[in-house]
Amino acid sequence: MAHYFSPNTMNSTFLETNSPQIENPNFTFPSLYSHMTNQDCTYNFQDTFLDQDFEFSSFLDHLLVDYVPTYNNSNNTPLLEINPIMHEISSSSSTNSASSTTSFYATPPSINHLKEKSKVGIIKKEMIKKNERHVIAFRTKTQLEILDDGYKWRKYGKKKVKSNTNYLRNYYKCSIRGCEVKKRVERDGHDSSYLITTYEGKHNHEINSSIIYNHVEVDSEFELNFHRRGRKRVE
DNA sequence: CGTGTTTGACCCGCGC
DNA sequence: GCGCGGGTCAAACACG
Numbered sequence: 001m002a003h004y005f006s007p008n009t010m011n012s013t014f015l016e017t018n019s020p021q022i023e024n025p026n027f028t029f030p031s032l033y034s035h036m037t038n039q040d041c042t043y044n045f046q047d048t049f050l051d052q053d054f055e056f057s058s059f060l061d062h063l064l065v066d067y068v069p070t071y072n073n074s075n076n077t078p079l080l081e082i083n084p085i086m087h088e089i090s091s092s093s094s095t096n097s098a099s100s101t102t103s104f105y106a107t108p109p110s111i112n113h114l115k116e117k118s119k120v121g122i123i124k125k126e127m128i129k130k131n132e133r134h135v136i137a138f139r140t141k142t143q144l145e146i147l148d149d150g151y152k153w154r155k156y157g158k159k160k161v162k163s164n165t166n167y168l169r170n171y172y173k174c175s176i177r178g179c180e181v182k183k184r185v186e187r188d189g190h191d192s193s194y195l196i197t198t199y200e201g202k203h204n205h206e207i208n209s210s211i212i213y214n215h216v217e218v219d220s221e222f223e224l225n226f227h228r229r230g231r232k233r234v235e
Numbered sequence: 236c237g238t239g240t241t242t243g244a245c246c247c248g249c250g251c
Numbered sequence: 252g253c254g255c256g257g258g259t260c261a262a263a264c265a266c267g
Contacts, residue, residue, distance in 0.1 A: 155240060157259060171258070184258095 146185075147197065152176070153183065164189035176205050 153172035161169050167187040174181040181201035188194035 156261095158241080159257070159259095161257065162255090163257095169257085182258095 143193070144195070147195065149197075151181075151203070161186075166192070174201075174203060176203075179204050 152175040154175045155170060155172050157171040158168045159171070164186055166189045169184055169186040172183045172185065179201075181199065181203050183200070184196075184198045186196050188196050
């Protein structure tokens with residue numbers, strides 16, 4: 001798996017992908033799929049799709065593990081180093097009669113390991129915070145405004161932010177009751193051909209599309225959230 | 236009527 | 252302590 005340096009993303013932690021959705025409308029965009037039973041905080045990037053046409057190998061070529069800006073203490077010059085939070089990438093693929101599932105596992109180092117590194121200025125404290133909160137971002141080359149990542153989301157806000165005056169930032173929550181995962185979606189202000197999707201949190205349930213495709217009964221634990229509704233108009 | 240989105244108000248953490 | 256910027260709330264709105 002090749003690693004690339006991507007100057008446009010120097011300020012953030014991104015997994016960078018080219019969306020194959022335009023060619024393959026059945027493709028489910030890989031998303032942060034981090035099950036609560038994964039005590040080791042392994043991230044599992046999973047795509048699930050019924051269509052078998054998609055070639056996993058070609059996708060791997062487009063999945064870039066980005067670099068993060070790290071700084072030399074003495075002269076503040078950036079050092080180039082592979083994102084230490086995502087430093088172990090492996091993949092696996094399984095196929096059954098109903099669907100094909102490909103998973104990416106990115107195992108972050110322990111918090112203590114990160115803190116040790118932060119003492120010598122290799123990792124910024126902000127990154128440790130994000131790692132503890134399970135924050136990760138995708139930067140995706142696509143003209144689509146909504147990427148199907150297999151989960152059901154409820155939009156709860158949008159905002160013009162100062163850091164990106166060209167496009168609005170959209171806020172979503174996972175629609176499953178009791179699941180607190182959020183995501184933010186905005187178009188890259190520096191290069192509008194890219195969409196930036198930031199996930200925060202770990203889902204405490206299976207991916208929605210898996211539930212549907214595998215015909216697993218959705219019991220009360222995974223019951224669809226019925227969130228607050230708008231009230232009736234007050235005259 | 237049920238469900239999802241819009242949008243201005245509100246909240247809150249952080250830097251000064 | 253205060254103001255700014257970004258995140259969230261929730262009534263109103265939209266639409267099938």
